[in-house]
Amino acid sequence: xxxxxxxxxxxxxxxxxxxxxxxxxxxxxxxxxxxxxxxxxxxxxxxxxxxxxxxxxxxxxxxxxxxxxxxxxxxxxxxxxxxxxxxxxxxxxxxxxxxxxxxxxxxxxxxxxxxxxxxxxxxxxxxxxxxxxxxxxxxxxxxxxxxxxxxxxxxxxxxxxxxxxxxxxxxxxxxxxxxxxxxxxxxxxxxxxxxxxxxxxxxxxxxxxxxxxxxxxxxxxxxxxxxxxxxxxxxxxxxxxxxxxxxxxxxxxxxxxxxxxxxxxxxxxxxxxxxxxxxxxxxxxxxxxxxxxxxxxxxxxxxx
Amino acid sequence: xxxxxxxxxxxxxxxxxxxxxxxxxxxxxxxxxxxxxxxxxxxxxxxxxxxxxxxxxxxxxxxxxxxxxxxxxxxxxxxxxxxxxxxxxxxxxxxxxxxxxxxxxxxxxxxxxxxxxxxxxxxxxxxxxxxxxxxxxxxxxxxxxxxxxxxxxxxxxxxxxxxxxxxxxxxxxxxxxxxxxxxxxxxxxxxxxxxxxxxxxxxxxxxxxxxxxxxxxxxxxxxxxxxxxxxxxxxxxxxxxxxxxxxxxxxxxxxxxxxxxxxxxxxxxxxxxxxxxxxxxxxxxxxxxxxx
Numbered sequence: 001x002x003x004x005x006x007x008x009x010x011x012x013x014x015x016x017x018x019x020x021x022x023x024x025x026x027x028x029x030x031x032x033x034x035x036x037x038x039x040x041x042x043x044x045x046x047x048x049x050x051x052x053x054x055x056x057x058x059x060x061x062x063x064x065x066x067x068x069x070x071x072x073x074x075x076x077x078x079x080x081x082x083x084x085x086x087x088x089x090x091x092x093x094x095x096x097x098x099x100x101x102x103x104x105x106x107x108x109x110x111x112x113x114x115x116x117x118x119x120x121x122x123x124x125x126x127x128x129x130x131x132x133x134x135x136x137x138x139x140x141x142x143x144x145x146x147x148x149x150x151x152x153x154x155x156x157x158x159x160x161x162x163x164x165x166x167x168x169x170x171x172x173x174x175x176x177x178x179x180x181x182x183x184x185x186x187x188x189x190x191x192x193x194x195x196x197x198x199x200x201x202x203x204x205x206x207x208x209x210x211x212x213x214x215x216x217x218x219x220x221x222x223x224x225x226x227x228x229x230x231x232x233x234x235x236x237x238x239x240x241x242x243x244x245x246x247x248x249x250x251x252x253x254x255x256x257x258x259x260x261x262x263x264x265x266x267x268x269x270x271x272x273x274x275x276x277x278x279x280x281x282x283x284x285x286x287x288x289x290x291x292x293x294x295x296x297x298x299x300x301x302x303x304x
Numbered sequence: 305x306x307x308x309x310x311x312x313x314x315x316x317x318x319x320x321x322x323x324x325x326x327x328x329x330x331x332x333x334x335x336x337x338x339x340x341x342x343x344x345x346x347x348x349x350x351x352x353x354x355x356x357x358x359x360x361x362x363x364x365x366x367x368x369x370x371x372x373x374x375x376x377x378x379x380x381x382x383x384x385x386x387x388x389x390x391x392x393x394x395x396x397x398x399x400x401x402x403x404x405x406x407x408x409x410x411x412x413x414x415x416x417x418x419x420x421x422x423x424x425x426x427x428x429x430x431x432x433x434x435x436x437x438x439x440x441x442x443x444x445x446x447x448x449x450x451x452x453x454x455x456x457x458x459x460x461x462x463x464x465x466x467x468x469x470x471x472x473x474x475x476x477x478x479x480x481x482x483x484x485x486x487x488x489x490x491x492x493x494x495x496x497x498x499x500x501x502x503x504x505x506x507x508x509x510x511x512x513x514x515x516x517x518x519x520x521x522x523x524x525x526x527x528x529x530x531x532x533x534x535x536x537x538x539x540x541x542x543x544x545x546x547x548x549x550x551x552x553x554x555x556x557x558x559x560x561x562x563x564x565x566x567x568x569x570x571x572x573x574x575x576x577x578x579x580x581x582x583x584x585x586x587x588x589x590x591x592x593x594x595x596x
Contacts, residue, residue, distance in 0.1 A: 001480070005392060005450050006411060010446045011435060013418040019427025081317050094321045096578075098328045103574050106508035107531045112331040114534060115338065118468045120560065122334060125349040157474065173434070188313060221512065225531070239425065246426040247516070259424030267421055286396040293375065 014156040023257040027214060043257040061237040065215035067151040068209060074155060076163035076204055078195055082163060083170045098160025109157060124138035146234035154219060169200040206285050209277055216262050240261050332454040339568045343561035361565035364557050370521050370529060378508060378526040381444040385507040390500050392449045394492060397458035398484050419452045432517055439520045443513055454499045461495040469565060508573060530566050
């Protein structure tokens with residue numbers, strides 16, 4: 001009774017792995033693989049030979065990734081502020097409204113950004129009306145602002161939703177800790193700094209670790225929709241490079257080689273960071289025992 | 305803990321939260337008032353209140369090519385996709401909790417492992433093509449039918465249901481399928497609802513599969529229609545379609561008003577299910593606190 005599902009899991013998750021073979025053949029669409037010549041590691045070499053492109057793409061990927069990791073404490077701060085709100089109704093309203101951006105597609109995000117920030121958009125209208133600027137400026141076409149703008153977009157989309165996991169963590173703190181601190185005369189800020197923050201640190205640590213592990217493949221959809229010729233030098237990440245070379249240009253072996261290298265480095269990064277974390281903090285990002293005590297790397301569904 | 309609050313902290317706290325909330329909500333409010341404003345007045349700028357009032361934009365966009373068809377495609381993929389995902393994942397999750405299933409643990413791990421690797425865009429593209437899913441509605445349904453994340457959530461939930469219920473049903477002669485349909489599935493409603501909501505929003509918002517693998521207009525989703533309008537705004541200004549739409553009308557629609565109104569239409573369904581969303585999402589995350 002589960003066989004059809006096992007077949008589906010195999011078809012949609014494992015068969016694509018065999019597609020990595022295209023990185024080793026001079027494959028062109030339309031010609032079967034059996035008639036394509038085997039080229040060994042030629043395409044991997046080509047990827048590294050095109051240093052300028054590769055470095056640019058890597059820099060963009062890493063900078064954008066680190067900027068969003070740098071911004072991640074904002075969710076923690078927001079969760080703490082929410083938790084410190086006396087009125088439950090107010091807190092619920094804020095939480096509901098700030099999570100809304102998380103549930104819309106990046107196409108809608110892009111459309112909203114166009115309505116607000118493009119040359120004819122709201123912001124320019126407003127600034128021109130106030131005579132603060134003479135000429136409309138378009139932040140989405142400004143390469144100098146591209147990195148920060150993209151980070152701002154992902155913060156806008158993810159801040160509210162990102163805080164939920166921390167609110168859950170705060171709700172799990174033993175209230176006796178707070179009561180004891182209060183008896184000892186600790187003020188509100190002191191309780192935040194000495195109890196709330198340290199208690200949610202493990203959650204923050206795991207999420208940051210996962211973010212670092214996933215740094216090579218984040219937000220493809222976002223950079224895809226915001227991509228344009230003016231900011232291409234700043235928002236072209238590894239994933240976009242794979243798309244541009246492999247699908248837009250049609251150089252399938254080259255694109256596959258880039259993608260394959262990326263996937264392997266990513267998974268190696270995840271497991272080595274996890275090993276490091278276990279060694280240093282004794283903390284794993286996985287549930288290493290299943291519900292029945294079986295060993296393995298089970299996902300901790302709070303974080304994935 | 306909240307009684308001895310210092311006033312300054314509270315003022316600061318409320319101010320920050322209100323500011324963040326406004327930042328999150330205003331863009332949606334803006335496109336809403338723009339979409340009901342008179343397009344010719346709106347071009348001069350709307351900020352807080354709509355300029356004039358008209359439903360012309362809404363009346364017009366459904367006259368655009370493919371619009372209605374795409375709306376139907378999006379609704380269908382959301383409804384069918386969600387139903388298929390929920391049923392497949394919950395049945396699979398139930399099955400892997402059964403000791404009677406050969407290689408139970410292996411099968412479960414076979415799925416869980418898929419959370420950690422991803423073959424990448426091009427192998428995915430080539431595989432879907434090879435499986436004959438290019439330009440097929442099934443592309444929207446089948447690849448997402450079994451998701452590791454949902455199965456983990458469901459399995460965790462099913463495992464903590466009282467065993468006695470199932471045992472007594474079995475003594476009464478019920479088979480696994482009957483037990484699943486009559487007992488397990490109905491009892492799992494809290495988590496099933498969470499997953500249905502996750503999945504429905506995901507289906508409604510997905511557009512990459514459509515973009516890369518479906519070129520047929522008949523199967524185009526609403527998201528992609530919007531994307532095409534966004535990337536080809538300039539062409540639309542000059543297109544005869546736009547001029548046709550405006551022929552004989554006193555108030556004329558503009559490319560901006562059309563774009564913004566489509567955005568509104570694509571966003572509205574998410575906003576409608578949103579109250580449920582919020583509840584179940586939080587619940588979903590809280591459930592994660594139980595061991596996987």
